[in-house]
Amino acid sequence: xxxxxxxxxxxxxxxxxxxxxxxxxxxxxxxxxxxxxxxxxxxxxxxxxxxxxxxxxxxxxxxxxxxxxxxxxxxxxxxxxxxxxxxxxxxxxxxxxxxxxxxxxxxxxxxxxxxxxxxxxxxxxxxxxxxxxxxxxxxxxxxxxxxxxxxxxxxxxxxxxxxxxxxxxxxxxxxxxxxxxxxxxxxxxxxxxxxxxxxxxxxxxxxxxxxx
Numbered sequence: 001x002x003x004x005x006x007x008x009x010x011x012x013x014x015x016x017x018x019x020x021x022x023x024x025x026x027x028x029x030x031x032x033x034x035x036x037x038x039x040x041x042x043x044x045x046x047x048x049x050x051x052x053x054x055x056x057x058x059x060x061x062x063x064x065x066x067x068x069x070x071x072x073x074x075x076x077x078x079x080x081x082x083x084x085x086x087x088x089x090x091x092x093x094x095x096x097x098x099x100x101x102x103x104x105x106x107x108x109x110x111x112x113x114x115x116x117x118x119x120x121x122x123x124x125x126x127x128x129x130x131x132x133x134x135x136x137x138x139x140x141x142x143x144x145x146x147x148x149x150x151x152x153x154x155x156x157x158x159x160x161x162x163x164x165x166x167x168x169x170x171x172x173x174x175x176x177x178x179x180x181x182x183x184x185x186x187x188x189x190x191x192x193x194x195x196x197x198x199x200x201x202x203x204x205x206x207x208x209x210x211x212x
Contacts, residue, residue, distance in 0.1 A: 003070055007036040017044060024048075024056070024071060032057075032072035040067055050106050054079035078109075089116060090141035090179045099123060102179070114183045116140065117212070119173040125212070127170040130163055135184040135212050137161040143174035155180070163212060171212065182212050 006023055008016045023033060035041070040063070048056055048071075055075045062068040084103055103116040119125070119142075127147070137160070144155040147170040153161065155171075155178060163169060171178070 003031075004033040005036060006033050009036060009038045017047060020044065021047075021051070024052070024073065027073040029073055029076050032070050034061065035067075035069045035071055037067045037069075038065070040064070041069070047108075051108055052078075053081045086116065086140050086181070090118075111186055112183060113186045114181065116179065116181050119144070119171065119178045121173055121175050121177045123173050123177075125171040127168065130165065130167050130169060130212065131184075131187070132165050133185050133187060134165050135163040135182055137163060137212055138181040138183075139178070140181055141179040142176040144178040145172045145174070146170070147172065169212070180212075 006020065008020065011019065020035065027033070045058060048058065055073065055078065057070075057072040057074055059070045059072070060068070061070055083105075089103060099118060099120055101115045102118050105112065105114040139155050139157055139159040139161075141157055142155075146153040146155055146161065149168045153159075155161075155174075
């Protein structure tokens with residue numbers, strides 16, 4: 001039996017990619033379908049590479065004006081993959097004032113969020129109450145301090161920290177700056193609150209997924 005055909009030329013743009021991935025999910029290992037489109041679906045291939053790395057084959061059968069691509073399922077389960085080299089990421093050149101997430105987990109079907117965050121020398125994340133989830137922090141480069149409610153922890157390469165849900169903390173980068181990896185359950189947008197001053201709560205501060 002030949003490969004099934006999936007002609008998406010007449011589909012609404014918003015429905016194309018979800019329908020294509022649903023079709024791919026229905027395949028058994030070794031099965032394939034031929035995607036028919038009116039242009040080279042490069043963005044779709046980028047999504048396949050992100051969400052189905054190593055699980056598929058992509059073969060052009062015809063290149064325009066009617067594009068035909070045979071997509072074959074190679075594996076029955078998601079494939080482990082090497083994401084980055086953290087040594088290269090932390091030792092490479094960086095602008096003196098660069099700050100924030102320098103890497104993050106991209107897969108759309110993930111159950112975790114993970115970021116590599118860089119703080120310039122002597123910068124800080126102000127005192128705040130963390131999100132309603134536990135966070136693991138692994139220091140990759142530089143130095144600094146984590147100031148908790150009743151004690152201060154030194155941060156150095158190799159340090160692995162557990163930040164319990166709703167714990168109060170402040171992070172101060174040292175003279176070398178500070179780069180660390182965070183891992184926590186996925187949740188859209190993390191909201192953290194500043195520590196109340198004189199029993200009056202200040203407005204919430206949004207750090208996004210990179211904040212700890």
